[in-house]
Amino acid sequence: MPREKNADSDDVNKLFQDMEFSIDAFGTLALGVHTIDHVSEQRIYHNSQLGVGAGGTFFFCRYVGIGGEAYSRNTTGSFVDSTSGSLFLRYPIEKAHLAPYIFGGGGYDFEGIKQGFGQAGAGFEVRIIRYVGVFVDARYVFASESKDYGVGRAGIRVTF
Numbered sequence: 001m002p003r004e005k006n007a008d009s010d011d012v013n014k015l016f017q018d019m020e021f022s023i024d025a026f027g028t029l030a031l032g033v034h035t036i037d038h039v040s041e042q043r044i045y046h047n048s049q050l051g052v053g054a055g056g057t058f059f060f061c062r063y064v065g066i067g068g069e070a071y072s073r074n075t076t077g078s079f080v081d082s083t084s085g086s087l088f089l090r091y092p093i094e095k096a097h098l099a100p101y102i103f104g105g106g107g108y109d110f111e112g113i114k115q116g117f118g119q120a121g122a123g124f125e126v127r128i129i130r131y132v133g134v135f136v137d138a139r140y141v142f143a144s145e146s147k148d149y150g151v152g153r154a155g156i157r158v159t160f
Contacts, residue, residue, distance in 0.1 A: 015127040016062050016092035016099050017159075024055045024135070026155025028071050032147060049073040051081065053153070062092055067103075073111065081111035084119060100124040101137070115145035125157060133157045 028051040053071025060066075065088045070080045084107025092099040104120040123137020138152045 014062070014092075015094055015097060015130055016059075016090070018059070018061045020059045020062075020065075020159050022057050022059075022157045022159040024053075024057070024069070024155050024157050026053055026055070026071075026135075026153045027051070028053060028073070029152045030073055031150045031152075057088060059088070059090070063090060064088070065090070078110045082109045083107050084117075086119065090125075097127045098124060099127070103137075103139070109143070113143075113146045115143055117144060118142040119151075123153075131159050133159070 028049075030049045030051065051071050051073035053069055055067055055069030057065050057067030066085065067088055068083070068085045070083045072079060072081045074081070084105055086103040086105030088101050088103045090099045090101035100122070101124065102120075102122045104118075106116065106118045109115050109117065119139045119141045121137055121139025123135055125133045125135040127133040134155070135157055136152075136154045138150060141149050141151060143149065
């Protein structure tokens with residue numbers, strides 16, 4: 001006698017869940033708008049800043065979540081150079097273990113020119129197993145006081 005599929009058991013096996021909280025650890029690469037507009041290996045080498053950060057995201061449903069992050073681009077000055085919050089829209093593709101996403105939000109820079117900013121970006125996460133994934137994303141930052149810039153992130157994500 002064939003077993004009936006239970007919709008609830010299918011949801012438990014999904015890699016990308018409703019009501020999912022994640023913690024991220026990541027590295028960053030920040031580039032000025034001139035470098036973004038005129039990309040070359042030399043410009044990236046001389047005009048970029050590396051950093052590290054951490055963040056968290058809560059997905060109310062599989063497709064929509066909110067998140068926050070903080071990161072530092074150097075070891076001098078403020079411990080945290082920048083913080084931000086964003087709304088995330090993702091589209092999980094279970095069979096590929098992949099979730100492309102877009103996001104937008106705003107934040108504040110504490111280091112150098114202290115300023116507010118808006119941001120918009122896109123990226124993707126590859127879920128290795130149910131609770132662990134890796135991600136890469138990039139964003140364009142609309143700075144209020146300085147020239148705009150871009151930030152790329154790559155890191156690991158642990159979900160609960």
